[in-house]
Amino acid sequence: MASSCTQLCLQCRRFYSRTVAHPWRRFTHLGHGTSATQSSIKKSTPNGSSVIRTNRAAIQARQTWKHQLFYYSDFTAKHLSAEEKTSKDIEELSGADVVEGTNLLEAAPVTESQLSLDLEGAGELSALEEICDEEAVGITVPSVMPPAASSLSVYVDHSETLTKLVQLGVNLWKLDQRPNVGSMLLRLDFNTDVTPRLLFLKEIGVENSHFGDIITRNPFILTESLENLQTRVDYLKSKQFSSEAVASMVSKAPYLLNFSVKRLDNRLGFFQQQLKLSALHTRNIITRLPRLLCGSLEPVKENLKVCELELGFKANEIQHIVIAVPKVLTASKRKLTQIFDFIHNTMKVPHHLVVKFPQVLNSKYLRIRERHLFLDYLGKAQYDPNLPNYITLDRLVSLPDDMFCTELALTTVEDFYLFQKTL
Template identity: 35%
Template sequence: MIILRNLRFITKVTKTDANIPNYLPKNIRSLRNQTRQRVESLTTKEEHTDHVEKLAQPTRTEQRVNTGITEAVNKYLKNELRHIENKENIDVPTIQTNATHSSHLPANDEEIDDQLLDVGEAKKDYVPTFNLAAYVNKSPTLQKFLQLGVDLHSIERRKGLAKFTLGLDFEKDVQPYLYFLQDQGVPAESFGELITKNPLIFKIDIDDLQTRVNYLESKKFTAVQRQRIFTYNPFWLMFSTHRIDKRLGHFQKEFHLNGDDVRFLASKQPRLITYNMDHIRKASFCIREEMGFDKDEIKCLLLSKPRLWMINSDELIERFAYAHQTMGLSHDLLIQFPEVLTSREFRLRQRHEFLATLGRAQYDPEKDLYTSPKDLVSGNDYHFVRNVAKSDLETYELFLKTR
């Protein structure tokens, strides 16, 4: 660009003197201005005679002026080109030297990956993955787990558990916990399912586990109740005594339960005590405000079917709306047969509509052809068709195809 600009300048300097200062660089304009200075301004005429003559001569004719300017421009362009060449000669060896030097430096995998990222290339994602089946022949712990019925595939799908499981020594890290669970009445055939659901139990100190058992004993939980809690909810022992006490107190206060009710609820549905509390509060609001059950009815529902508080609230509302409005089941019947609310809505709809086509959709026990709501949602389709609808399976399947 510099060269083109200067060449453009050369083509324009042949114009009149009035236009020359507009195109010349500063150093060239200074040379042009020197031709117009008076010779008398020099301090010593004898010392600068030759210099003055050289500067004054080009101003005598237009041809000499152009010649002097052209020489000055050529000299300026030569200097510029020499400066550019020198700069390129300096930069190139520097880059080559740096490249040569860096090529001899040792680089690890991380540095290579960082270099790839710098140049915009995709970095290969080396995610540590574990397939426990590949280690079974080499790991006695995994072999023991398989004998207990542990699902290794379920463990390896959860982040970090495969590596943790491989690091366990069966005799030192696992066997003491199995003895502890056996002392609490957990049957040996449940060890596999318990470890599959909660292998992190081996990270809890046994003394802490014993403290949590002692807490339940102090709350008068029987040995059978404790056995059921630990068997059906492997995560119970992961909760500290403070958290368990706080949650049991919430259920006792919220639903007006006494001590026996709390122990019955905790042993009947152990997962409910350690379930998400926000979900439980939302389900309570749904049952109380949107379904219209009073506090005594809610208490009955909780003790008879605590799983209702673990169902999605929107699905629960749909089931209630269909059972109460379409099927005509009252609150009393729903409390007596809470199984209706645990059945999926489309299943209720299919069976109720099939009974309606047969004239048997009658759920009032004081009338003829009474059909129990519990029988409506119990059993498989064959049992329902033969024992409740008093029909055959082919007719029921043909009916479903027409829906």
């Protein structure tokens, strides 16, 4: 290998001597031609004055000579630097010290073993080089996040935040149905955005098992500042809500902490003034049904008018019903009127008994109808407390089927199911 390098260098030198010497001879010839041309430019005019006539051929020759001079000068510099680099490389590969005045080409021949290179330290390995199984297992390929998708489940393997939210019990398929939620979650960092909010919920008493449901129902709690969240919790505690009540309210109505203190204060004042309730009863209603502070007030106002104008209850009776069953305030208007019409007009139950057992207004209409018709078929539909075999409304709707048949209808469940098929 060393002898091959030596021969290559000798050929380069011969080629260099020929290529450089020939242009210089041409440059000399061009220079003499230019001088002769210049001497013949100057001529006399007819009136005796001398002028300089420009010879285009002489100018073009001069410009060509200059361009070739620059080109071959650069060519010479490149060959000289290449020769110097080649000599330096051969000197390093041979391992021999060059003594001043000694020609490099006369150095001792270099063996092939002396020219071997350490390829392992030369840089990165080639893509075509074979590797062992252990190295192949250690190779990691960075995952590429899809630019767009119709479901958040596609991004779970690419997002640490989504992966850990799924582990907490968040239902991504529910969040897919809500606009702008997916892009918001993908921009969040779990350690800096999600973890502090989870620690806050834990500090106020929310159980870990409720984290997934809270985020599923209100993912925007992850974007609320911790300062605002703490301010709203402090306000509720200032209104004498206990820590347990606050934790329960947040678990039942996750949007509670997204509303400002002013809105929360207005809602509490509305229910206390509209229903003429004490502070204790107001806290009791809100604790049991915290979504009253989150939802719209229009359905609540409509149900209060229905109870007063259409159902015929008095103000104190409405107050008693709401304290016992707060869901009456958010129930469907159609459901309220349908149940009350059947109880009052078909079963002949007066207002005061409905007020005494307000749970009947929160029951299923089909259950009330089926059980009343079965008792009426058996001749046992008796709802007057002044008569024997009195059946209270709460037992009529609250007992399971087997206890209803054995304790109130005094028959079997099979008979009741057969009667249901006739309806």
